[in-house]
């Protein structure tokens with residue numbers, strides 16, 4: 001089967017940073033789906049792995065977002081059948097989605113929204129899981145929740161769906177940060193009540209979602225109300241949370257891969273993706289795809305990686321079709 005991967009950590013401008021590969025078709029384990037991948041999206045995790053995780057010359061396939069069709073199922077699979085259309089992010093410990101045929105544990109996959117194309121669907125799984133787990137697992141928000149949520153980097157992949165979920169499924173006032181006219185406009189279009197600059201944060205907020213936490217703790221301590229809560233999804237170096245103590249502010253980590261890494265029997269991500277698909281099909285949530293590159297080839301994936309690596313993406317870049 002065809003796949004795209006890397007053997008060495010190289011800058012994305014190097015033609016060998018991502019390679020066209022021919023790999024054997026993998027055999028499904030008991031709970032696995034073998035999925036014919038129709039579209040994938042690229043996340044910052046792909047860029048970080050390509051740059052920092054050394055496969056020592058062996059081909060490693062990246063990609064943690066896919067929409068496709070179930071081709072075969074393992075002996076213990078109960079949630080899906082061959083022919084079902086699925087979407088998922090999968091597990092960081094397994095070979096990635098940038099392959100014609102890909103294995104995913106059935107408990108990490110959901111039924112793809114029928115109202116979206118494969119490309120439109122592939123934009124959403126990883127970021128929707130991150131945003132959903134942030135709002136409803138870490139912060140335990142409900143439709144009755146009120147107060148103010150500040151979403152940093154609201155035009156980015158995660159922000160673009162988190163703003164929609166918070167606006168549609170909670171009673172919170174949603175303020176997103178963005179730095180450019182086009183990203184501000186996009187954030188308002190996703191449903192934010194207001195937009196602020198990344199360095200011009202409003203005071204009196206109850207919750208902060210942060211994908212850009214480095215150097216921000218003193219500012220968070222200043223603008224959060226007493227007993228406020230922060231959910232961070234990035235890896236800020238030298239983190240000092242002491243400034244948050246005076247207001248008894250809670251700090252949560254959210255890692256979308258925690259369930260795959262530490263709670264493999266959980267069907268929670270299957271359920272989240274099922275609920276997100278239903279909300280998409282009802283017209284409550286919308287795809288965040290803003291760019292589609294045709295052809296899951298090394299050239300197409302290099303183009304998509306370069307866009308994500310630049311750090312100024314609005315919504316999501318999808319790569320579609322082998």
Ligand SMILES: NC(=O)c1ccc[n+]([C@@H]2O[C@H](COP(=O)([O-])OP(=O)(O)OC[C@H]3O[C@@H](n4cnc5c(N)ncnc54)[C@H](OP(=O)(O)O)[C@@H]3O)[C@@H](O)[C@H]2O)c1
Nearest residue numbers: 044153155156157158178179183211212233254255256313
């Ligand atoms: N823990 C997890 O499970 C998890 C899951 C997904 C992502 N992540 C991590 O979260 C981060 C964001 O991911 P993403 O997919 O949303 O990224 P992204 O799509 O690449 O984010 C791009 C956006 O970031 C904004 N931005 C740039 N610099 C900023 C700053 N200093 N402060 C606030 N916003 C800034 C830009 O807005 P403007 O153009 O308006 O400036 C742009 O719209 C990455 O580090 C990623 O690895 C973690």
